[in-house]
Amino acid sequence: MERPSDLYDRDREWSDLVAFAVQGGAGTHLGLVRGRRRQGKSFLLRRLAAATGGFHYQAVEEERSQALRSFGAALGAHLSVPGGQLAFGDWEEAVRAVTDLQRNVRPALVVLDEFPYLLTHSPELPSVLQRAIDRSRDGGPPVRLVLCGSALSIMARLLTGAQARRGRASHDVMVSAFDYRTAAQFWGIPAASVAFxxxxxxxxxxxxxxxxxxxxxSRSGDLARWLAAGPLNPASALFREDDYLLTEERPLADRTLYHAVVAAIAHGNTSQGAVAAALGREQRAVQYPLKALEEAGFVNRHDDVLRARRPIYRVADPIIRFHHVVTRRDLARFEDRRTAEAWPEAQPRFATHVIGPHFEDLTREFTFRFADPATVGGHAAIVGPAVVNDAKARIQHQLDVVAVGRDHRGTTPVLAIGEAKHTTKRRTLADVHRLERVRQLLDEKGVAARDAKLLLFSVSGFDRHLLAATADRPDVELVDLERIYHGS
Structure with missing residues (x-):
């Protein structure tokens, strides 16, 4: 099936959905499409429906009777029934109507977009769908049913635990944000420093x-102007995007609490204990909100690569982190359009809690997805942060990047260790010596890291002594922002 010309990237998602839509076999097959709002899920599914002659229904927030009427109107228009309207008394009738659709050549495609909106007033829908899917297995017409939603926690629960769809969905397509390289191309930003x-x-x-x-x-100096016209403009839809995103996840009912947890993490409190301390609560009191935010996709949990019992938490969505660090701390002035006053004062927070952590995230993504095996020392199976104790010196070494491999014997050697600090200073030989010390400590602890490469990441370059000393060292890689964006 030909890929739509106006679809940017999304090659894998399109291929997966086409494969599902034309999948052979009788009966109703179930597929899920999920992802945060504004990722292009509906755009993708509308084009899939157009290409297959399928039925696409976009749910909205309305009452049950209104939803049944609008669904009947949409299906009636799709089927070109006289009067253009089908009347359904309940969802049992509506689901039966779409699961009985028949096509001559390929299976009938049915898309229920923003499915969580329907669950708000019709919690019985999952059970209704279960019965329809099971009934169709006895020689029912081939129908490919797609449930799509932006509320990640609700969509995830459709496939977990005791939910009725477990074991019945043959496809589960996650539509995620573009990676940083694709995003730079999409926005048309060639300069790595600006794209970052x-x-x-x-x-x-x-x-x-x-x-x-x-x-x-087009250059770093224009960032303030662009922010003032967009994310920091109170008239922009992005000005309160963080609040909109949390509101969309209905299970996160206590928004004050969840905003407080996100704010604590965004300001550098990345362990469970640190989050609890920032909120003035006991550790056990933040376990549930942290888990709920993780399930909803707002927080990422990163286990220490070398010691799995030391998880750290990061805000997953950059716009949420930005607003909690920059906007919410000085909301009155930004709302009053006094950005010229407020932004300069916010820049230290921006540098420390937005730019710094984001640079670390990108270095890990580069190491895992884009770096050549020669750069990393092999094929990385896991990349993440770690903390290494130096008992003799009574200090802890923070490793921003640890790449772990997996060989044919099942062992997990450390391929590379790295440091990524977003500073205005050039990196020096002292940074390499520190990594050498950590590599030695790991070897002494019995970790397979003797041959680990040393990765030094920088946005400000490397001094001449470091460049000279490492020119002939195959175990050291100096990686700047240009290489992160355009190299390997």
Whole structure:
């Protein structure tokens, strides 16, 4: 099936959905499509429905009777019934109507978009779908049913635990934000330094481009102007995007609590204990909100690569982190459009809690997805942070990047260790010596790291002594922002 010409990237997602839509076999097959809002899920599914002659229904927030009427109107228009309207008394009738659709050549495609909206007033729908799917297995017409939603925790629960769809969905397609390289191309930003700053603020969400009328900055010095016209403009839809995103996840009912947890993490409290201390609560009191935020996709949990019992938490979405660090701390002035006053004072927070952590995230992504095996020392199976204790010196060494491999014997050698600090200073030989010391400590602890490569990441370059000393050292890799974006 030909790929739509107006579809940017999304090659794998399109291929997966086409494979599901034309999948052979009788009966109703179930597929899920999920992802945060503005990632292009509906855009993708509308084009799939158009290409297959399928039925696409976009649910909205309305009452049950209204939803049944609008569903009947949409299906009636699709089937070109006289009067253009089908009347359904309940969802049992509505589901039976779509699971009985028949096509001559290929299976009938049915898309229920923003499915969580329907669950708000019709919690019986999952059980209704279960019965319809099971009934169709006895020689029913081939129908490919797609449930799509932006509320990640609700969509995830459709496939977990005792939910009725467990074992019945043959496809589960996650539509995620663009990676940082694809995002730079999508926005048309060739300069790595500028693309990095833009990505630190809004990430790789493609739908944000339509919400920002101002062109992206062409140089770093234009960032303040672009922010004032977009994310920091109270008239912009992105000004309160963090609140909109949390509101969408209905299970996160206590928004004050969840905003407080996200704010604590965004300001550098990355362990469970640190989050609890920032909120003035006991550790056990933050376990549930942390887990709920993780399930909803707002927080990422990173286990220490070398010691799995030391998880750290990061805010997953750049726009949420940006607003909690920058906007919410000085909301009155930003709402009053006094950005010229407020932004300079916010820049230290921006540098420490937005740019710094984001640079670390990108170095790990580069190491895992884009770096050549020669750079990393092999094929990395896991990449993450770690903490290494130096008992003799009574200090802890923070490793921003640890790449672990997996060989044919099942062993997990450490391929590379690295440090990524976003500073204005050039990296020096002292940074390499520190990594050498950590490599030695790991070897002494019995970790297979004797041959680990040393990765030093920098946005400000490397001094001449470091360049000279490492020119002939195959175990040291100096990686700048240009290489992160355009090299391997």
């Amino acid at each position: 700053l833009v990505h630190a603020v809004i990430g790789g969400t493609p739908g944000y481009r339509d919400l920002l009328p101002a062109k992206p900055p």
